[in-house]
Amino acid sequence: MQLSREDLKRAYERMFTIRAFEERVDKEFALGNIPGFAHVYLGQEAAGVGVCFDLTDDDYIGSTHRGHGHCIAKGCDVKGMMLEIMGKAGGLCGGKGGSMHIADMTKGMLGANAIVGGSPPIAVGAALTQKLKKTGRVAVAFSGDGASNQGTTFEALNMAVVLGAPAIFAFENNGYGEHTAASYAVGAPSIAERARSFGMPAEVVDGSDFFAVREAMGRALERGRAGEGPYALEIVCSRFLGHFVGDPQAYRLPEELAQARANDPLPRFRKGVTETGLLEDADLDAIEAQVLALIEEAVAAGLAAPQPALSTLEQDVYVRY
């Protein structure tokens, strides 16, 4: 399970890309350059990257309204994402999806999803394909703590067990569903235990530790690739900002927010790899500089891009013949 230098760099590059992308989204949103709603993934980078790290383009993920991080972790093009979020031609969905509906089938990204609990049943279907075609691939359903209470999610858990589908349920427990705490809305003592009671292995993992997430995911993947069925992870993490960009978060005390920042997965990763001598600070700094340039470019491209042609309005509703 020891990662090579290249792997470690890739991990940091992915996490930092999410960090920089989301900070920029936050800023461009405030400037009025991003329409609609945006739910950023700041603070949860290690969760998405840890889960997706050992997936290939032929493995699938289903995502959530807070999907930018999952997209980046799964390898979606950052420029295509930025254009999409800005509602521009050339965006990953031609500007018709937006932040909550980014998808890229070529990367195994089945779509962000603005319906809480929308993805898990779909991910079970993608996993079923893998089972039936005996590909050894898996499908991951990302869900929040809030989504863990939606009936569709529960059904998906049971369906995956019954069909023996290699679905991996990645529950990102960031403590809140909108402005309501998981400690209130999840009646169960633990999301992982609840998932386990459906008949699959499940574990709780520290979501600010990239290595812990990746290792737990490794166990899930091993089971999935071997065709042995589903697995659940409860990834405990924290979102730095509000539910959506603009949420003042009066319901969270400053100490809690400070605590979240203290567990920031990026410095933690940096500390880990530099202290053990696996990478140098300079390596990581170089990655950061490169990523920031990429994001800059993506934003510039997004701002410069034209709106989608009006002729696309009625295109792609369904196949016509």
Add this chain to the structure above:
Amino acid sequence: MQLSREDLKRAYERMFTIRAFEERVDKEFALGNIPGFAHVYLGQEAAGVGVCFDLTDDDYIGSTHRGHGHCIAKGCDVKGMMLEIMGKAGGLCGGKGGSMHIADMTKGMLGANAIVGGSPPIAVGAALTQKLKKTGRVAVAFSGDGASNQGTTFEALNMAVVLGAPAIFAFENNGYGEHTAASYAVGAPSIAERARSFGMPAEVVDGSDFFAVREAMGRALERGRAGEGPYALEIVCSRFLGHFVGDPQAYRLPEELAQARANDPLPRFRKGVTETGLLEDADLDAIEAQVLALIEEAVAAGLAAPQPALSTLEQDVYVRY
């Protein structure tokens, strides 16, 4: 918890009423006197009667497509039921509901429900009323093993925990959802364990033993009446006949059906109470005779009753003003 002679007679009377009612429904259905579908409760009598035995008219139950037994256990008028099932004027719902939609608010019977998983959320609402009005009353949601996999049921379990509602989830595990075995469709090792993982006490109970069901229900009721929240029971039982009247049941081996009959809750009750001298066979025989007469009367009334007036077709859709 020791029951008086009167109580024991009442228990047998209720169970035997269900038995005789359902056997007659089966027969009248074959004769063409009952339109539509009928799902009979034969073999599960101790479950419904055990659960409802200590409920009052101010406690509520929500039922299923297999609801006749629950109605009788909750005290609904047998003649009104028979008229309803036959689609006649004077039926409990004026002939507009039918077998799968019998309700009687005056008896705390919130309705049979032809949607699998339809009742649990509604029962949580009825339980919420009791909590908010501090009545000390409870609401029971009957569900099958099949219904235990429906998303609405899972949501109801969690909602009851979160709201602290005195809802009691009575899962009647009769081994089948239609023609599919629970051992296949319930991925969890146990329905009770799965419910427990939502954050409520849960237990498995032998559904052919009236006393065992009633005692387990006593524990659930104690918690509910004290305002301490929900409870789940997995009541293991067996249906004697097919899913609906007419199901040939090729998917069940004769030995399994024989085993079900061998566990018949009625002879078991009779044996228990007569062997210990609590009641005499004569007491029970007298009850049977009385019940059979009542059913006879109900059928005669049903056959004689007129169809609902055509003028009722457009009545009671909603209040007009």
Add this chain to the structure above:
Amino acid sequence: MPRKSYRQAINEALRQEMRRDPNVIILGEDVAGGQGASGEAGGVGGVFGVTGGLYKEFGPERVLDTPISESAIIGAASGAAVTGMRPVAEIMFVDFVGVCFDQIYNQAAKFRYMFGGKAKTPMVIRTMIGAGFRAGAQHSQTLHPLFTMVPGLKVVMPSNAYDAKGLMIQAIRDDDPVVFMESKVLYDTEGEVPDEAYRIPFGEARVAREGRDLTFVAFGPMVPRALAVAEALAKDGVSVEVIDPRTTSPLDEDAILESVEKTGRLVVIDESPPRCSMASDIAGLVSDKGFKFLKAPIKAVTCPHTPVPFAPNLEDEFLPNPRRIEAAARAVLAS
């Protein structure tokens, strides 16, 4: 040509497509039946026998029984569809769609558009519709307007065995989500059905009967009723044209408009409560694009604005029946 029932026609379409394309799978509750039971598996083939025998031919990897979890059924189908399968999922009675509607209208139906044309979701949702079985308010609805209003769904309502087979084959080969509405009361009706595979394109209406004086538009189980009334009216010298659109989405607008151009009079017969129904949808079409042809008010014969009642006499009155259809025809002819 061999005569087959509507049920057999659908079963044959499924079987032929499954033989042709290994990506076609079937999933739903009791589509095989008997899984995990002490006795035999696969002997059920759906509560009305439509998938009978398929499990035996294709086995448990192609005919999958599921828990009673409709959202997961539809999600499993759409997730499988976007990753390369061609699932045929069953929602047993259309009435149950309320527990999984999100997975249909917000998910499967929207993928193609929402993702900028980059996803395709070739799946069929088979479901049974209609009253007349004395099955009560939650097992007797039709609900085609619910699907017709959703951009991204194709909606099929076969009215006879021949169409049922050809439309099912088209549905399976179609690259979009298709809701295929099977009429319970038509399952045992027979017609001539070729043994070989054939498709009927969507959006092409059938002129079920030609006529001059009046146009009937009817859907699914209402088509035979409309034809029967047309027959009766013919005896009085009234010539009724009966249009069976076969699919409500896409809708063959031209066929309807051409007929009304000829007859100038229109009655829509639809098994559905009246509000926001296909009856009003057709009226909307014709009162705009066909206004100049109209010689009389457009009449709708629908169900009343009520749930489906259980009592047989009430249910019979609830359905568009010959008496009400004929009355509407006469009213339109008189004005």
Add this chain to the structure above:
Amino acid sequence: MPRKSYRQAINEALRQEMRRDPNVIILGEDVAGGQGASGEAGGVGGVFGVTGGLYKEFGPERVLDTPISESAIIGAASGAAVTGMRPVAEIMFVDFVGVCFDQIYNQAAKFRYMFGGKAKTPMVIRTMIGAGFRAGAQHSQTLHPLFTMVPGLKVVMPSNAYDAKGLMIQAIRDDDPVVFMESKVLYDTEGEVPDEAYRIPFGEARVAREGRDLTFVAFGPMVPRALAVAEALAKDGVSVEVIDPRTTSPLDEDAILESVEKTGRLVVIDESPPRCSMASDIAGLVSDKGFKFLKAPIKAVTCPHTPVPFAPNLEDEFLPNPRRIEAAARAVLAS
């Protein structure tokens, strides 16, 4: 009279009814907010602030935050309603209704009829509708036809602050399930709203503007748009009557028919894809009962048959906009 926003008007209605009747409770996601959090509870009052302050006045037994479990929310409301409460449940965005539609249309809506008139289910489902927020395909729908078609539901679409308050009070006092559709784009619009409680009966349209030459029927957020175009047309000497039905079920058929009797011309403006929509519903009504008044085709200005696109320019084009409304009016006037 004091001026208040549409949002305030609804908040005031809720507050006054909660003060009047202890059985009125509110439940939904974040209707209070902050439950279980480290900071303050009750400070949110719904994502758009409509239930703001109610938790502080009425506490956790009257303003209940719930998990993200819409089926359980609606079931909890209907179960509470049939046992004596008057719940106001929130489905945050109407788009989410697909995960709980069964509990609405098969359960709450059918109780009264299916149980022979012996149950009453006094509950309100508050929900937000409409495009214009660049919120994408799953947060921008309107979906009123979905509810209007269901027998047993009453459906309310207030177009202004005054109506919002009076209709909400009626909704809470009504003994049937009511779907109350709040327009996101109208929340900040202001109007004169009396401080005291008042009710507006359901099924009584408002003539938002009187006119002679042409009738516009518009719903909810489309009413101000219709009025603006009417205003513009008035400058050209065209006199448009604008009807705001206020409730789509029950529908004030008489008001619409009377207006068309006077004008002979009708354009329906509706934020919805066209199929089986309120636009076609009104066309169905008028092309039957008002046929004799009609001097021109009935035109509908709706959204196209597509999901709601995200890009602002596409979304603006998707909505019935002044250009398209005016074009329809001119087409109808010209024929």
